[in-house]
Amino acid sequence: MVPDPASLATPGAEVLRGLCGGAVHLAGDAAYDEVRLPWNLQADSRPAAVAYPAFPSEVADVVRAAASVGLRVAPQGTGHGAPPLAGRLDDAVLLRTSAMTELQVDADRRTARVGAGVRWGDVIDRAASHGLAALHTTSPGVGVAGSSLGGGLSWYARHAGLQCSMLTAVELVLADGTFVRATDSDDSELLWAARGGSGGFGVVTALEFDLLPVPQAFAGMLAWDWTHAHQVLCAWGEWAGEAPESVTSIARLLQAPDDPWLPADVRGRSLVVIDAVSVGDPARSEEVLAPLRALRPELDTFDVVPASAVARLHIDPEAPTAVYASSVLLDDLPDRAVEALLAAAGPGSGSELLFVELRQLGGALSRPAPRRGALDRMDGAFLALGVGVDTGAGWGAVREDAHRVLGVLDPWATGSAYLLMDDEPADESAGWPTASWERLTSLRATADPGGLFVPPHAARER
Known part of the structure; x- marks a missing residue:
């Protein structure tokens, strides 16, 4: 029946x-x-x-x-x-909010206005038509609102900071159903919370933010068989510590599936990969990259490309996918950390994670943003991220594998968390400095005294 x-x-x-x-x-x-x-x-x-x-x-x-x-x-x-x-x-x-798709770019003011349902790919293309770039995520399919509210790491992060710090206005509906437009002069506390406070204080319906005058970039991928991972990652870690702020890079241990959406040179292979984006003088960018090219990668796609081409550099899946992600912020990446990571996730380790990556932080990310917000900088020099898919053993096995791999990096962990890249119900308070967390919880209690809104992560005591 x-x-x-x-x-x-x-x-x-x-x-x-x-x-x-x-x-x-x-x-x-x-x-x-x-x-x-x-x-x-x-x-x-x-x-x-x-x-x-x-x-x-x-x-x-x-x-x-x-x-x-x-x-x-x-x-x-x-x-x-x-x-x-x-x-x-x-x-x-x-x-x-996927039906809220308003998108406007003001080329003269170098700003964008987007509805809460807009994805980064649409902003990237519209901005690029005006010679501009946004602080977008590594996948064009990610929503602008969620990534902006949570912080927003981008390929221009070391050069320009977090995407949330680019916000100049947010429009939202509060718990009592009233509509508010928050700027630095009106309802500024709500705008402060929107700059990296994740949510839990209202339903954001539109955002406005600054764009960058970046029509093109020097960008691409270097790849080696992952048996060269120790040499490559140690060299990259040293290089990353000296690289100028115009460069943002990611190093990955990638066990690529044999899927048709992946490039033929990558599909079905186990690789160590370095992706990077550099803004400014291309000749200078070539010089900066030279020490990594000296390691003789078998794949080198670096070139001067339109800013819009950066969107798919990381070859993230765009169609709906079942994945698990966990991350840890690191204050250093000495050779001992690389060795520990490779023993846990490299050749012969038995790890089945799709990839483990190290994102280069520092630069503008390490300094308080001129526009202060709940999250106005990143704590640490690197972010380690483990991503897995269920290969048949179940999600519990994927989580266990990710926790085991990232756990070997605990000696170099900062103790803070970047919640946008953690799929576990986390200690939400670890996502912000103590003073910012206390201010954020106070604001949530004022804006939503009845606890109507479900925050993105469950709050637990430290």
């Missing part, structure tokens, strides 16, 4: 019917199992309802209706960071 769809719905959720022009789906509805899925298919949350507002007024309607029946609200754009929400949405409305 097929159950009555109404019997599957969360009590009270029926009040949402008819909102958002009918784009609301409850448990038991025909489209529910499709619309609840995030980009990261590892997450299997089953919210009380899924709503797709197209305008701030529709967001306000959903917020008020949810509050009236004791449901919570969880904003979500693409759902790249969905796993930490798993098990926390049974009494919540998943508010998907």
Whole structure:
């Protein structure tokens, strides 16, 4: 006997019917199992309802209706960071912002205005047509709002800092359903929170931010068989410590699947890879790269390219994918750390992680941003990131593998966390300096006294 769809719905959720022009789906509805899925298919949350507002007024309607029946609200754009929400949405409305697609670029002012559903790929292309670049993530499929609110590491990070520090205004709906435009002069505390505070204080419906006058960059990939990983990573670690701030790079141990979306030179191979982007004089960039090229990579794609080409340098998957990510911030990367990492994840280690990467930090990331925010710098010299897929042993095995690999780097860990790159329910307070965390929690309590909004990570005491 097929159950009555109404019997599957969360009590009270029926009040949402008819909102958002009918784009609301409850448990038991025909489209529910499709619309609840995030980009990261590892997450299997089953919210009380899924709503797709197209305008701030529709967001306000959903917020008020949810509050009236004791449901919570969880904003979500693409759902790249969905796993930490798993098990926390049974009494919540998943508010998907993908229909909010406003996108404007002001070439004269070098600014962009985007709706909460816009993805970085659209901004990259529009900005590039004006000779501009954004502080976008390494994948064009990631949402602008979520990555900006959480910090936002980009290929220009050492040169220009975090994307959240580029924000000049945010528009949001508060817990009581009121609409606010926050700038440095009006509701500035909310803008401070939006600059890296992740969320939990309202539903952001639009953002405005500065762009960079970067029409082209010197960018590409160097790759070796991963049996050369010790030599390459030790050399890269030393090189990264001396590289100018115009360069941002990532070193990876990559066990690439034999998938058609990957370049033929990479597909199905185990490699050590260095990706980098350098802005400024191409001749100077060539000089900076020379010590790494001296290691004789078998693949070298570096060239002067349009800024838009940087978007797919990291060859991240763009279609919805089930992945697990965990990270740790490091204050140093001595040869002993490289050796420990290779023993845990390199040739002969038995690790099945898709890749383990080391992101070069420092430069502008190490200094307080001129526009202060909840997160206005990064703690550490490197970020180590482990990413895995379920190869049949289950997600528990993937997590265990990632924890084992990253755990060998604990002697060099800063103790802080970059929450955007951690799929575990984390100690949220570790994402900010103590003073910023206390200020952020106080602001959340003021803006959302009833705890209507589900924060991206569960808060636990240190």
